[in-house]
Amino acid sequence: MTAADKYTIETITHIHTWVPDKLFSIRTTRPAQYRFIAGQFARLGVAKCTPEGESIAWRAYSIVSAPHDEHLEFFSIVVPNGEFTSELARMQAGDQLYLEKMNYGFLTTDRFECGKDLWLLSSGTGLAPFISILYDLKTWEDYERVILVHSVRDPGELAYRELIEDMKHHEYFGEFAATRLRYVPVVTRTQTPGALGKRITELIDNGELERFTGTPFDHARSRVMICGNPDMVDDLRKQFVGRGFSVSKRGQPGHLAVENYW
Numbered sequence: 001m002t003a004a005d006k007y008t009i010e011t012i013t014h015i016h017t018w019v020p021d022k023l024f025s026i027r028t029t030r031p032a033q034y035r036f037i038a039g040q041f042a043r044l045g046v047a048k049c050t051p052e053g054e055s056i057a058w059r060a061y062s063i064v065s066a067p068h069d070e071h072l073e074f075f076s077i078v079v080p081n082g083e084f085t086s087e088l089a090r091m092q093a094g095d096q097l098y099l100e101k102m103n104y105g106f107l108t109t110d111r112f113e114c115g116k117d118l119w120l121l122s123s124g125t126g127l128a129p130f131i132s133i134l135y136d137l138k139t140w141e142d143y144e145r146v147i148l149v150h151s152v153r154d155p156g157e158l159a160y161r162e163l164i165e166d167m168k169h170h171e172y173f174g175e176f177a178a179t180r181l182r183y184v185p186v187v188t189r190t191q192t193p194g195a196l197g198k199r200i201t202e203l204i205d206n207g208e209l210e211r212f213t214g215t216p217f218d219h220a221r222s223r224v225m226i227c228g229n230p231d232m233v234d235d236l237r238k239q240f241v242g243r244g245f246s247v248s249k250r251g252q253p254g255h256l257a258v259e260n261y262w
């Protein structure tokens with residue numbers, strides 16, 4: 001197998017900037033044969049010119065778009081001097097990206113059995129896989145409540161907020177989202193109306209998140225997905241394990257599925 005058998009070359013069709021020089025989303029073309037489950041990630045490559053010649057830098061990226069969409073969408077941070085994101089941030093519509101043909105990851109709802117309340121706990125760009133999961137009809141068939149918590153430092157970083165708040169009007173699942181979806185924005189460094197102001201870990205410790213959503217954590221009902229900053233993921237996992245929740249393993253469904261971004 002040659003390297004070229006492992007990837008396709010896709011074209012950027014649209015870029016949306018959320019916070020200049022910090023956060024943006026890109027849409028690309030999607031090969032017809034590219035399949036994934038909501039919550040999985042792709043591996044993207046950008047061409048880089050080095051003194052030794054051209055090379056490709058590869059990074060994992062959660063897929064924001066739905067499995068049924070004709071395009072692919074990704075939500076990205078810009079890391080100052082980051083090998084990959086410095087290149088990606090310079091790109092424009094019409095530019096090309098490499099996409100590995102394989103997709104990856106276990107942050108998918110098929111890790112769980114029998115839950116009623118799906119908790120999606122994210123920080124920063126860790127929101128990305130949860131948008132795809134919200135677009136998946138199966139989520140609405142399987143769960144009576146879906147609570148999406150997005151924690152960011154500053155209010156401008158609440159990307160996708162309007163889209164999430166508008167899901168109640170979606171033509172296929174709007175009826176479900178209207179009654180089942182609870183969106184909880186969390187802004188930790190600036191007091192922000194309409195958002196909770198403490199870290200998710202603290203909101204869980206002091207019971208505020210359960211009170212605010214009217215949904216208690218419960219072994220029989222709660223299934224919890226956690227994605228983003230590795231310190232947050234680690235701290236939350238410990239909190240839940242301390243309360244008797246277990247991490248899902250292959251062939252052994254539990255209550256928790258987690259993904260670290262770095």
Ligand SMILES: Cc1cc2nc3c(=O)[nH]c(=O)nc-3n(C[C@H](O)[C@H](O)[C@H](O)COP(=O)(O)OP(=O)(O)OC[C@H]3O[C@@H](n4cnc5c(N)ncnc54)[C@H](O)[C@@H]3O)c2cc1C
Nearest residue numbers: 059060061062075076077079082083084085125128261262
């Ligand atoms: C499974 C998986 C899925 C991922 N999905 C996404 C995604 O959907 N969107 C996305 O932006 N990144 C995602 N990442 C991170 C991504 O792979 C790269 O790390 C990121 O694009 C930065 O690349 P870089 O080469 O510029 O910097 P790197 O050299 O890769 O990272 C340098 C430093 O930047 C910080 N950093 C890296 N990624 C992030 C981030 N996402 N948010 C905040 N700080 C970060 C960390 O401190 C890291 O040590 C994911 C990572 C994994 C493992």
Ligand SMILES: NC(=O)c1ccc[n+]([C@@H]2O[C@H](COP(=O)([O-])OP(=O)(O)OC[C@H]3O[C@@H](n4cnc5c(N)ncnc54)[C@H](OP(=O)(O)O)[C@@H]3O)[C@@H](O)[C@H]2O)c1
Nearest residue numbers: 123124125151152153187188189199200201229231232235
């Ligand atoms: N956002 C910026 O303006 C900025 C500026 C310079 C550099 N960076 C770099 O960008 C990377 C992170 O970017 P980011 O904006 O996604 O920020 P982040 O640091 O991952 O923070 C995102 C959210 O997660 C929360 N969080 C972080 N650690 C946590 C933990 N252990 N438990 C619970 N919640 C936790 C943060 O709360 P807190 O606010 O309480 O931390 C914040 O609400 C870092 O490498 C950082 O050095 C970002």
